[in-house]
Amino acid sequence: MSRANVPYDRVEMSRHSLARVAACLALTIGVVLAATPARAQTPADVEREARAIEDLLVAPCCFRQQVSQHQSEAADQVKRDIRVRLAAGQTRGEIIDAYVHEYGPRILAEPPAAGTGRFVYVLPPAVLLLSAGLLIAALRRSTRRAAPGVPNGVLDPPDSTDATRRLDDALRDMD
Numbered sequence: 001m002s003r004a005n006v007p008y009d010r011v012e013m014s015r016h017s018l019a020r021v022a023a024c025l026a027l028t029i030g031v032v033l034a035a036t037p038a039r040a041q042t043p044a045d046v047e048r049e050a051r052a053i054e055d056l057l058v059a060p061c062c063f064r065q066q067v068s069q070h071q072s073e074a075a076d077q078v079k080r081d082i083r084v085r086l087a088a089g090q091t092r093g094e095i096i097d098a099y100v101h102e103y104g105p106r107i108l109a110e111p112p113a114a115g116t117g118r119f120v121y122v123l124p125p126a127v128l129l130l131s132a133g134l135l136i137a138a139l140r141r142s143t144r145r146a147a148p149g150v151p152n153g154v155l156d157p158p159d160s161t162d163a164t165r166r167l168d169d170a171l172r173d174m175d
Contacts, residue, residue, distance in 0.1 A: 046086045053082050053092055057099055058109050066109050 041049075054068035061074035067082075078099075085095050099107045111120050 041086070046083060049086055049092065050079070050082045053086075053095055054079060056096060056109050057107055060103050060107060063106050 051068060055066055057067045057078060059065055059067050059070035059072055059075040060078065061070075061072050064070075065075075067075045067078045082095060085098070090098075096108070105112055
């Protein structure tokens with residue numbers, strides 16, 4: 001039976017049924033995914049993740065060195081706290097966000113690429129490109145300097161007989 005022969009009500013009912021089936025399927029998939037336990041982290045996984053997070057944070061006592069390298073009680077406390085949070089199931093992002101909330105963005109080893117921190121990432125390449133462009137322009141300008149009345153700075157080679165005669169005259173004057 002073609003769609004043209006199906007009454008309008010049956011087409012609408014089919015659309016609603018299809019929407020209900022899709023909603024039930026999505027709900028079922030969501031429940032299954034939520035009920036599936038997350039992969040249990042081994043101590044080696046927790047340690048590897050903790051070290052990665054330590055590299056992303058600076059010691060809150062002086063804000064000069066990464067937690068992974070700093071030797072202080074404050075850095076040791078942060079290291080212990082990171083491991084406790086990971087064992088509790090927090091993700092890297094949640095841990096980083098908690099430290100940024102507590103200490104501000106200066107706790108991050110790399111400034112965020114937002115606001116004025118964006119200049120840290122954009123400015124060096126921009127200065128490099130600008131410098132390269134200025135250098136190329138200066139080199140082109142210096143090689144294209146033309147003598148008055150000579151197109152494109154190309155000079156004719158001196159007449160060899162005239163140059164030889166002047167050289168001979170200069171050598172005779174020296175004797």
